[in-house]
Amino acid sequence: MVTTEVQPMILLKNVTKIFPGVQALDNVSLDILPGEIHAVLGENGAGKSTLMKILSGIIPKDAGEILLEGKKVHFSSPAEAIEAGVSLVQQELSLIPSLSIAENIFLGRWPVRGLGIDWDKINRDTQELLQRFNIQENPQTPVENLSVAEQQLIEIMKAYSRPTTRVLLLDEPTSALSEEEVERLFGLLAEIKKEGKAIIFISHKLGEALRVADRITVLRDGKKVITVAKEDTSEEDIVFYMTGKRFKRSEPEATGEQAKKEVVLSLRNFSSDEFSAGVNLDVYRGEVLVIFGLIGSGRTTLAQTLFGLRRSKGEFLLERKKVHFSSPAEAIEAGIGYIPEDRRESLVYDLPVFANITLASYQKVARRGILNLDWEYATAQKMIQELQIKTPNIFREVLYLSGGNQQKVLLSRWLVSSPKILIMDEPTRGIDVGSKFEIRNLVKNLAHSGITVIYITSEPLEALEMGDRILVMRNGKVVKAIDNPQETTKSDLLALASGIS
Amino acid sequence: MGAKGTSSADKSSPTTNSSFSIKELLLRGGSLVGLIGLSLVFAVLSPHFFTLSNWLNVFRQVSVVIILASAQTMVIISAGIDLSVGSLLALGGSLAAVAICYWGWSLLAGALLGVLVAGLVGLATGTIVAKGKIPDFIATLGMLGAVRGIALLITGGLPVPSHFTATELTGYLPAGLIWLGSGDIGGFPVSMMIAVGVVILTWFILNRTTFGRSLYAVGGNREAARASGINVDRVKALVYAVSGLYCGLGGLVLVGRMNSANALMAEGMELQTIAAVVIGGTNLFGGKGSVFGTLIGALLMGVLANGLNLLNVQPFWQRVINGLLIIAVVVFDQWRRRVLR
């Protein structure tokens, strides 16, 4: 029997999981109460996702017990977990791109009327859900047309709307969301909580976790460090639990005085099919230009167009020469690199870590088409140390790395290929606090060394910290170029981006 | 609350320590374990099986399949599939034979012609796949028929050299060509050495060249490959061209072995090559695999056919067993993947 008055919704006892070369979970015990929002925190590779996958029947545990409302359960598939009431929203999005929003949400449980599927009901229910989440989309829109953030919200709706759901597991639900959507999500979580359901959620944004969670559990290297009530802890303490170190939060380094203003890239009336109006823009060598905007503001489209992934119109000057890219290969050749918002667009999961790190450079190093493996191994080894990528070795397939470590592999790829201009779309997505800090410094150092960085973000604080200049976009247009971000505030940025002044 | 699976909880909780080594062996060894196991079974059942001459015989039988399956491995790793390998083999072999026997070309010129034309047709197929944005399956299925037709047109549907045209012959198949298919060096079949050479070459391409790396990248995640600066269309076109060259070479070996070219030779061989690739553990959806696996897959099928022959199993039954083997291996492979996760 459990000593607490309320019976825990979920009780984990000594759950252990070993992967080849890694102990992902080491005797983790945990209780989740009904009507509780429970945050699980930890560094990249700490074992958070593994815990969620075990709870939801995706992978088996090696040892330990799981009790659901006091009854011992063993889920050998996600279907069993869902039937018992445990629904997971995975870290990596897993909707079916070609199906519509409605079809995705009701996938596998389409209501039947007579002999056919009751499409009216599906669309009606979906419409209702969309309204509740305040998403302006048609239920019949194919999911592939949605932004990453919208897809994330749809995934959560899908899990939540299953009638059996009593426990909702959210693996980094907010990593792709901008602040406004996070608020919307939290509003909804509060409602779900009132229904007496339990929510476990993972995040690398500690402030957010502290605000919304009732209790917090910290994992480190597969072990549980502590479970504390929100009231009894602070951000600094949590960082300490996560890393075992006390961090002196050094002030964000003031960016170097902008030396010679040499224009490397300039756009005149530049647009793609999706843009309503053309973009005019000058980017200087060695600066970090932040592009700030909310979802649907056209930042990603602009980046993709610059990189040759989309058809462009208008003038594009690179180092004063007119260029036109019809494929990424041409853009890379001209010295442009691009880290997409969704790492699945860029990682080859079945290739080992080293090959992913060198994927944009191995051809340059190869002679007459023969790979230079020594160089590849040495480079990968160096990047693993530099970015502290957690992997047993460089030969492990990227598939088996934790989400944050996958993101670091992707970053390494472009650090290795050292382009003249590096476009980064939400590069610190899914990266833990400590590493985030390091990566931001790394980006600044890159800029100091003369590489131009175009840094896309929807976190206003990150924009203010990183940008030598900030460009605010809305509806496919640049609404404002801010030349000295020091004199701007977070609320200014948000107002500009949302168009409410 | 009707939580499913509560009853089965204790019994089925995985234990990792019991019978660990055998399971591990099956998991890691994969089809090699199958090949060894099958060989042991036949060795017990038939005294003729475990003799050097029988093994060389197996090799002679499968050498052409190995050559073609090596090509198929590269294509499948790049997330394609080449259904035209058998037809390309027939085209290359027939053309070489016709050039040598009827047009008076030298062995070398004729052989080069056969191999190059097969390579060019492969390149054409690849270009159609890449530029036309047509599924690989459809493009190569079309080629399977079309190329076979061209081979029939070239040979007039007759064997080359043929009894009917014997009087007009400018020459018979040269000894050098026959040597490729049936000759020995120090007691070992030349065809076996060519096959092994092709496997090693393929391993080199896959693991040591930028082209090979690109094949894995394109097969694993086409978009990611493109976003990393790989020219996906070119890689796709080239892999079919390389496949064509391999088929041409296979054609020479097969003509040499049969002492005659025939536009209908190697019919259905595409399926054997795909089976060898899949048995060898290469992912049919692309992105991962190895040519040594394919070698073992081809040998496994060869050993099975050979063993069943030695045991005088009816040919009809052999087909049934062969088919079931493929399914069994893939089921096993699925299990393996699930457990290894």
Ligand SMILES: Nc1ncnc2c1ncn2[C@@H]1O[C@H](COP(=O)(O)OP(=O)(O)OP(=O)(O)O)[C@@H](O)[C@H]1O
């Ligand atoms: N299928 C797998 N095979 C092998 N190792 C794995 C597998 N899945 C996870 N791991 C390893 O287990 C450890 C924990 O991974 P997990 O994904 O749980 O981390 P996480 O806490 O979710 O990290 P992140 O914040 O980066 O998402 C990592 O070292 C990871 O490399």
Ligand SMILES: [Mg+2]
């Ligand atoms: Mg994770």
